[in-house]
Every structure is written in structure tokens, then in C-alpha cells.
Amino acid sequence: MSEIQLLVDFHQAGERQGPGSPEETRKALALIGFDEKEYLKAADIGCGTGxxxxxxxxxxxxxxxxxxxFPEFLERLDQRARELGLSNKITTRKQSMDELQFGEGELDLIWSEGAIYNIGFETGIKQWRRFLKTGGYLAVSELSWISGSRPAELEQYWQEAYPEIDTVSNKIGALERNGYTPVAHFILPPYCWIDHYFRPMQQRFPQFLEQHNYADAVKAFIENEQQEIRMYEQYKDYYSYGFYIARKG
Ligand SMILES: C[S@@+](CC[C@H](N)C(=O)[O-])C[C@H]1O[C@@H](n2cnc3c(N)ncnc32)[C@H](O)[C@@H]1O
Structure with a gap:
């Protein structure tokens, strides 16, 4: 099984595939303050299992x-939507986020939690802007430094894993440079990482190992995930996801 297949196989069983929580999703939406009567056309990019x-x-x-x-993630989302009676409000689409097929100005809202890093924050906000109506909103969470300085070991780890990690002010600057008006931002608190992402993963590790007969590739995959957890536990005062809300100006 390839590394990607392992990743999909492991993460499709998860409630979510990155840090976040229903509370923070609702908070970001409340900060936009849509009129309840307004009918919105929205996209959720890199939705995972939704x-x-x-x-x-x-x-x-x-x-x-x-x-x-990944269709495996979308199938889980379809299933959840059916169970909750929300199928009429959600359509899943297998597509790459750098080849989105929306019309120009078609969307009132582009949402993306913990996913834009796959094409890079600045590339993503640039490419996606044309799909928003003028006055439409972007709500996106992105890995960010939450302190002015940081230990060298941590800096090196993230420079290798995601060199576009940057300070909150630089992320806001990127939004301004690319035709957005920043509206609000906040930082995901630790429970979004620990309770909603890392602990549920750790609970699934033993069964995943057993299911794959303790294969070396699976052990290596899990060790990699554990390393990410250890880094966060040690250095959570220095980085998190920033949730950025901006309007197409
Ligand atoms: C860290 S997960 C976040 C998932 C979900 N938004 C959440 O917060 O639980 C990143 C997601 O981006 C998806 N992804 C990766 N590359 C992609 C691409 N090029 N186009 C669309 N989705 C992609 C992955 O399959 C995964 O579901």
C-alpha cells in the first residue's frame, strides 16, 4: 500500500482530518454575519470527511x-449528510483545489479548513478569488506562527514540512495584497488539535496497526503522525492554525 493510500485509509475513519471544531466553524461563520434570509452558494475546499x-x-x-x-472521504461525507438529512444542502465533488470548476463570481462563500496548504496559501487565495462574487467571503484556516520568535528546531521542522508557514500579520498581508479585505481572524485553541484531532487519531493507531499486520510501512506512518503530535505538544505556544476571514473587495 502506498503512503497516500495508507493516509487515506487511516484518515477516512476520522471525524476530521485536521485541527478544528464545530465551535470554531460556527465562530468563523458568525464573524461574517450573513443575513439568515440570504440564500448562499458556498464551496468547502479540501473538505475531507466533512x-x-x-x-x-x-x-x-x-x-x-x-x-x-479523495472519493473515500467524499463517500463518508455523503453518508453523514444522508444520516443527518442534509443531502439536499451538500453536493460532493472529486476535484483538485487547483482545478476548481466554478463560474466567475459564482460563489458567496469559499470555506477551507486546514487544506489550502496543499497548493500553498498565496496560490490558493489568488486562484480562488475569481470564483467569489464581489462582496463574497473567504474563510480559511492556515498554519501560522503565533509568536514573534521561535526555537530553531521548530523553525527547521516547519521549514521542511511547510515553508509557507508565516506570522499572522504576514498572512493578513497576503490577503490584502491579493484583493481581499480582512474582516476578522482568530487562532485555533489547543483543544481543536488535541481533543478533535490528535486523541481520536491515537485511539485508532492500535487497531490500524493490527489491521495491517504490523507492517513496517504502517509503523513508519504512525511514527510520523506521532512525531507531529509530539512537536505540537512541545511547541504549541508558537504555532497553530489561524482562521482568516476576508471579503472580496
Ligand atoms: C488536513 S485535511 C483537512 C480536511 C478537513 N477540512 C478537516 O479540517 O477535517 C486536508 C484535506 O485536503 C485534501 N486535499 C489534498 N490535496 C488536495 C487537492 N489538490 N485538491 C483537493 N483536496 C485536496 C485532503 O484529501 C484532505 O481531505
């Missing part, structure tokens, strides 16, 4: 196109 898609669908009057590269 934790935030479901929360959004429960909150907004409108329709969400949920996009991900």
Missing part, C-alpha cells in the same frame, strides 16, 4: 459544494 461541511450546512441557508481529491 466535519466542517456538516456544521456549515446546519447553519446556513443555502447549498455547499464540498470538494476533495
Amino acid at each position: 466535519a466542517q461541511t456538516i456544521t456549515l450546512a446546519q447553519q446556513i441557508n443555502g447549498h455547499i459544494t464540498a470538494i476533495d481529491l
Whole structure:
């Protein structure tokens, strides 16, 4: 099994595939302050198994196109939507986030939690802007430094894993440079990482290992995930996801 297949196989059983929580999704939506009567056309990019898609669908009057590269994740989202009676508000679409097929100015809202890093924050916000109406909103969470300085070991780890990690002020600057008006931002608190992402993963590790007969590739995959958890536990005062909300100016 390839590394990608392992990753999909492991993460499809998860409630979510990155840090976040229903509370933070609702908070970001509340900061936009849509009129409840307004019918919204939204996209959730890199939706995974759709934790935030479901929360959004429960909150907004409108329709969400949920996009991900992996059909296994989308099937889970479809199943959840059916169980919750939300299928009429969510359409899943297998597509790459750098080849989105929306019309110019088609969307009132582009949502993306913990996913834009796959094409890079600045590339993503640039490419996606044309799909938003003038006055439409972007709500995106992105790995960010939350302190002015940081230990060298940590800096090196993230420079290798995601060199576009940057300070909150530089992320806001990127939004301004690319035709957005920043509206609000906040930082995901530790429970979004620990309770909603890392602990559920750790609970699934033993069964995943057993299921794959303790194969070396699976052990290496799990060790990699554990390393990410250890880094966060040690250095959580220095980085998190920033949730950035901006309007197309
Ligand atoms: C860290 S996960 C976040 C998932 C979900 N938004 C959440 O917060 O639980 C990143 C997601 O981006 C998806 N992804 C990766 N590359 C992609 C691409 N090029 N186009 C669309 N989705 C992609 C992955 O399959 C994964 O579901």
C-alpha cells in the first residue's frame, strides 16, 4: 500500500482530518454575519470527511459544494449528510483545489479548513478569488506562527514540512495584497488539535496497526503522525492554525 493510500485509509475513519471544531466553524461563520434570509452558494475546499461541511450546512441557508481529491472521504461525507438529512444542502465533488470548476463570481462563500496548504496559501487565495462574487467571503484556516520568535528546531521542522508557514500579520498581508479585505481572524485553541484531532487519531493507531499486520510501512506512518503530535505538544505556544476571514473587495 502506498503512503497516500495508507493516509487515506487511516484518515477516512476520522471525524476530521485536521485541527478544528464545530465551535470554531460556527465562530468563523458568525464573524461574517450573513443575513439568515440570504440564500448562499458556498464551496468547502479540501473538505475531507466533512466535519466542517456538516456544521456549515446546519447553519446556513443555502447549498455547499464540498470538494476533495479523495472519493473515500467524499463517500463518508455523503453518508453523514444522508444520516443527518442534509443531502439536499451538500453536493460532493472529486476535484483538485487547483482545478476548481466554478463560474466567475459564482460563489458567496469559499470555506477551507486546514487544506489550502496543499497548493500553498498565496496560490490558493489568488486562484480562488475569481470564483467569489464581489462582496463574497473567504474563510480559511492556515498554519501560522503565533509568536514573534521561535526555537530553531521548530523553525527547521516547519521549514521542511511547510515553508509557507508565516506570522499572522504576514498572512493578513497576503490577503490584502491579493484583493481581499480582512474582516476578522482568530487562532485555533489547543483543544481543536488535541481533543478533535490528535486523541481520536491515537485511539485508532492500535487497531490500524493490527489491521495491517504490523507492517513496517504502517509503523513508519504512525511514527510520523506521532512525531507531529509530539512537536505540537512541545511547541504549541508558537504555532497553530489561524482562521482568516476576508471579503472580496
Ligand atoms: C488536513 S485535511 C483537512 C480536511 C478537513 N477540512 C478537516 O479540517 O477535517 C486536508 C484535506 O485536503 C485534501 N486535499 C489534498 N490535496 C488536495 C487537492 N489538490 N485538491 C483537493 N483536496 C485536496 C485532503 O484529501 C484532505 O481531505
